[in-house]
Amino acid sequence: MTTDPKKRVVLKLSGEALAGEVGYGIDTDIMDAISQQIEEIVQLGTQVSVVVGGGNIWRGADASKQGMDRASADYMGMLATVMNALALQDMLEKYGVDTRVQTAIEMQQVAEPYIRRRAIRHLEKGRVVIFAGGTGNPFFSTDTTAALRAAEIEASVILLAKGKVDAVYDSDPLQNEDALKFSHLKYLDVLNNNLGVMDSTAASLCMDNSIPIIVFGLSQRGNIKKAVLGEKIGTLID
Numbered sequence: 001m002t003t004d005p006k007k008r009v010v011l012k013l014s015g016e017a018l019a020g021e022v023g024y025g026i027d028t029d030i031m032d033a034i035s036q037q038i039e040e041i042v043q044l045g046t047q048v049s050v051v052v053g054g055g056n057i058w059r060g061a062d063a064s065k066q067g068m069d070r071a072s073a074d075y076m077g078m079l080a081t082v083m084n085a086l087a088l089q090d091m092l093e094k095y096g097v098d099t100r101v102q103t104a105i106e107m108q109q110v111a112e113p114y115i116r117r118r119a120i121r122h123l124e125k126g127r128v129v130i131f132a133g134g135t136g137n138p139f140f141s142t143d144t145t146a147a148l149r150a151a152e153i154e155a156s157v158i159l160l161a162k163g164k165v166d167a168v169y170d171s172d173p174l175q176n177e178d179a180l181k182f183s184h185l186k187y188l189d190v191l192n193n194n195l196g197v198m199d200s201t202a203a204s205l206c207m208d209n210s211i212p213i214i215v216f217g218l219s220q221r222g223n224i225k226k227a228v229l230g231e232k233i234g235t236l237i238d
Helices: 015-022 028-043 060-065 070-094 116-124 142-153 187-192 200-208 223-228
Strands: 008-013 047-052 099-103 128-132 157-162 213-217 235-237
Touching: 008 015, 008 028, 008 142, 015 028, 015 070, 028 047, 028 070, 028 223, 047 070, 047 116, 047 142, 060 070, 070 099, 070 128, 099 116, 116 128, 116 142, 142 157, 142 200, 157 223, 187 200, 187 235, 213 223
Parallel strands: 008 047, 008 157, 047 128, 099 128, 157 213
Antiparallel strands: 213 235
16 A cells, blocks of 8 residues: 555554553653654654553543443543543644644643644644543443544545554464464455454444555564555555
């Protein structure tokens, strides 16, 4: 896939990727490295939006399995994504990147409410827009948020950055050293084979709106830029 660097992209960052080896909280070194890579693609003229997860702070699905009300657990997860978004905004602005955080749940003291036209205008002005608070609804993952926002802002691609793996495999490569790595998949391959790339709602939304997904690892510096430039890394899903 050849990607025009001047197109509009959605970068999806999992909360786990922000936690580093510790597995919890925010690793400032990783946040710094990610911010530098985002600054690089902004310099290319790419319109960059970011969707952040919250699993490094709180996982609603895990809490609900332990008996907590699922809706309450998911709302707490949405708040965790806001914390990550504010941390990323602070780091990006240290590198001179003009940034706006928009939340699906209104909290005007710390961020703008999500307004589609305003988000697009920020992107057109070269600002990075960080979408926090998920979709604003429980029972939906931040992968679904990435797919939804990509459709709404007419993004050309979703860059699905992973913290522990570098592509899509037929089984967990951390558990199975013989796991088969895929360089290219169709949306239906992901859905029918339950490959665990993203939840089925997100994958279906991408398929229905013809939004390609590039799954790659964050561990190698420069991968975000490579993905934007269309270099063959990770797995392309289209």
